Amino acid sequence: MNASIWAHPWDLVDEGPAATAERLADLGIDTVNLATTMHSVQTLNPHNPERTTFFADASAYFQPDESRYGDLTPDVNETMGEAGWVGEVADAFEDSPVALRSWTVPFHSSKQGRNHPEATMTSPFGDSLVWGLCPSNPDVQAYGRALAADVADGRGFDGVEMELADYQYGTGYGWHHQEFFTELGPLGEFLFGLCFCEHCRANAADAGVDVAAARASAQDALQARFDGGLAANTDVGGWLAEHPAVRDYADVRQETLAGLLEDFADEIAPAAFTYYLKMGGLGDDRMGIEHSWKHGLDLDALSTIVDDVTVLAYHEDPTVVRDDVRATRTMLDVPVTAGILAGHPILDSKARLRSQVDAAVDAGADRLSFYGYGVIPERNLEWIGDVLETVE
Numbered sequence: 001m002n003a004s005i006w007a008h009p010w011d012l013v014d015e016g017p018a019a020t021a022e023r024l025a026d027l028g029i030d031t032v033n034l035a036t037t038m039h040s041v042q043t044l045n046p047h048n049p050e051r052t053t054f055f056a057d058a059s060a061y062f063q064p065d066e067s068r069y070g071d072l073t074p075d076v077n078e079t080m081g082e083a084g085w086v087g088e089v090a091d092a093f094e095d096s097p098v099a100l101r102s103w104t105v106p107f108h109s110s111k112q113g114r115n116h117p118e119a120t121m122t123s124p125f126g127d128s129l130v131w132g133l134c135p136s137n138p139d140v141q142a143y144g145r146a147l148a149a150d151v152a153d154g155r156g157f158d159g160v161e162m163e164l165a166d167y168q169y170g171t172g173y174g175w176h177h178q179e180f181f182t183e184l185g186p187l188g189e190f191l192f193g194l195c196f197c198e199h200c201r202a203n204a205a206d207a208g209v210d211v212a213a214a215r216a217s218a219q220d221a222l223q224a225r226f227d228g229g230l231a232a233n234t235d236v237g238g239w240l241a242e243h244p245a246v247r248d249y250a251d252v253r254q255e256t257l258a259g260l261l262e263d264f265a266d267e268i269a270p271a272a273f274t275y276y277l278k279m280g281g282l283g284d285d286r287m288g289i290e291h292s293w294k295h296g297l298d299l300d301a302l303s304t305i306v307d308d309v310t311v312l313a314y315h316e317d318p319t320v321v322r323d324d325v326r327a328t329r330t331m332l333d334v335p336v337t338a339g340i341l342a343g344h345p346i347l348d349s350k351a352r353l354r355s356q357v358d359a360a361v362d363a364g365a366d367r368l369s370f371y372g373y374g375v376i377p378e379r380n381l382e383w384i385g386d387v388l389e390t391v392e
Contacts, residue, residue: 004031009085011374017092028388058109062086072143159272185232214249253296278312318359325363338365343376
């Protein structure tokens, strides 16, 4: 069974990328998914010899080719400065048995959103959702295409793996210190993140959607949830059936996003193009791949665009890991990687890791990917090596 591991570049640079590559090969890891652009993060680094924690605003970990970009350009990480961590790692891995893939998060950037509020997703009430750039915006689309080409060009990556290159979700996917003390529920979260920027509205209007009715219905439903007049567990599908303007408005996004992802695939070729799928939050078992339309993803179209997908099956219960993998294999006609969080709060023993790996393999996963090299303790890395020895 082929296996990869996610890694942040600062951990590999601090520990020595050549030594890290050798260590990972000994564990049975054949690929590193290396962060090239990421959302804002604070990591705890249990075995990093230089720093036990790392703070970063949303940023890039390579020096971009500025000539490729327009108004939106990658924000180079301030700690990295003039260095090029991705390049350092790529050079060290060149003669290694461990391959590299680019782990790229293009549109989930609170820094970009603060600097370019006109490019962000917009709530039904007109609020700029600064954590997410809108894929309908032409400037955002141009930025995404340039970024895909930049990371794929001459950096030694076997593939580019993209996360959150879509319409994301109504709670910001990890915006720090959120104070959401009203339970939105699945419908409320979807509606709160349903983008009504000028470009989404124009696309929908061109498709014949009653945009004003869609926006009013979304606002009314959210206000009813705020006031307690709409139940938090309201069935999303049933509600949309009664509000066809909102349903049609959301459907338009799928065509827009599919076209953009096709562009990404063209920019990335001949390297492989991987997309990440997971609709719930960490350990959230409520929403699986069948809810991907809420992010604007058309799974039938996605199957014709990408080379493979990774389902982020971050669940304590191995039966949910199994269900995630099975559902993904059923709904997409491409190879499926099972993403497993190999640390707290999902698992605390080698036995639990083994149960998750067994569930993923039994469900038909084509490969495994573990999160993540620098953020889990040494013992957890040893567990990965031990478990991989037993997987065929």
